[in-house]
Amino acid sequence: MTAMQTRPQEQAKPSKKTSLIAEPGLMRTVALDAGNYDLKYWDGIGNPSAVRSMRYQLPTGRDPVKFNDSSPLVELADGTRYHFGMQAYKYRRQQQTVVENKVDLSKLHLYACLEPGPLEDGLCRLSVNLHVSTPEPERHRKLIKEQLLGYHEFTRNEIPFEVTVERVEVEREGLGAYRTAQRMGLIPDTGYTIVIDLGGGTWLSRLIDSDGEVIDENVMDRGGSYDLATSISFDKRLANALGTTADPGIIMDGFRSGHVYADTGHGWEDWLDEYLDSWYKNIFRMVKSQYTPFMPRVTRFLVTGGSSHLIADRFAGFPLFAVMPDPQFANVRGLYPVEELQLCMTTN
Known part of the structure; x- marks a missing residue:
């Protein structure tokens, strides 16, 4: 067991940031900009985070290399495992989103980007409102919502998750950056x-x-x-x-x-x-x-x-x-609803 591979019971004590985001059973709002190079996500507190948009599907008998929040290990209910992020380079034949259709990967990308809130008996239960973007929302909105809405069970970095996605708002990619620029007076x-x-x-x-x-x-x-x-x-x-x-x-x-x-x-x-x-x-x-x-x-x-x-x-x-300053995260910052952002800033 390495320092990067922390077991669920060792993470049971929530950080100050986590306690401000959600208690078990409460709603969390997450902005998700699943790009071809980076998966960007933000809960309105602190700075946005990113996961390199590549993954490796581990064979059943293969042990993973080290994992952490920027290179998470995701296991689905059927036992299929994917290692995301830069650590995927340490395997052969990793898959890169840039040569795939990222809309088809919406569910996997969500799992890679949901960091845990407070744990209850080693389990993370979350209700989530999602704000996501795609280049052509009229074309892909239905498929994205079909993948994301509803109940999900998976394991991320050895922590089991039970997630209910209550609402999914799908916007044009680039509008978030425009709103961020407006807030900055640009x-x-x-x-x-x-x-x-x-x-x-x-x-x-x-x-x-x-x-x-x-x-x-x-x-x-x-x-x-x-x-x-x-x-x-x-x-x-x-x-x-x-x-x-x-x-x-x-x-x-x-x-x-x-x-x-x-x-x-x-x-x-x-x-x-x-x-x-x-x-x-x-x-x-x-x-x-x-x-x-x-x-x-x-x-x-x-x-x-x-x-x-x-x-x-x-x-x-x-x-x-x-x-745009910090252009990598401009869109995901603008995806987050301003009224909830103001609430987070006040609470923080």
Whole structure:
């Protein structure tokens, strides 16, 4: 038994944070932004958390490597086990959400992101209101609700859960970031705002008027930073240095850690611009083409999403552009209902 593998009875004493969120049988509100790169979640208290959006399904006879809240081990009622997060890299043939349909994984993603409240005889019982986002809610709302509403039994990090999801609100991805930007004073009072959300697998844009209404939008199923990483993975300069084919998923991790491929010391920072410039310029070319009739009234381009840090420096000094601070969590912060957020802040 390791320090990271804590048995349920050792976690029975709730932390101060947990006691503020929910007592057994009480309702917890959770915002969940299940992205292709990260699963982001927030209960309104403290800072949002993230789990790398990859997993490994353990064979029956395989012991897991270490697990914790950022790399949780989830066991379903039928005994099927999944290890999420960065620890999944320690197995062979891990599955990455970025190459799958994340809507089909809604239930598993919820289990990975529900941290325990106070335990009762080693069991965590929760009632949950969920606020989730998806790029195309009208297309996927029914399936998401079918997966999430109702009663769930599972084990997370050796703690058994009994969860009743009472309500699921499904919103457009990117609107949460827009609301977060409003709270920060980044959105002008007049004119139109174009939100450009650069994700791992996808990117999208929304044209929003001063009343907060979406009046036009474009959702691209591909073209996120995974496409950029895939292009870099085929470059012989990296493949020759590694002596093998590069994994786009590991390159995506390197986008956040000095553009180095894992712990090899080999990277692509010196020639990144050869790929980066064409990647983001193509996105903005499509945005401009989509919203050409509205451009005279656009008073803000809001750049957000977990991949926006790659191009943030391109917009320095341009007053029309604003890049969200902490863009990885901008959407999940805005998903959380403001009235309950104010209550949490008051209670805290």
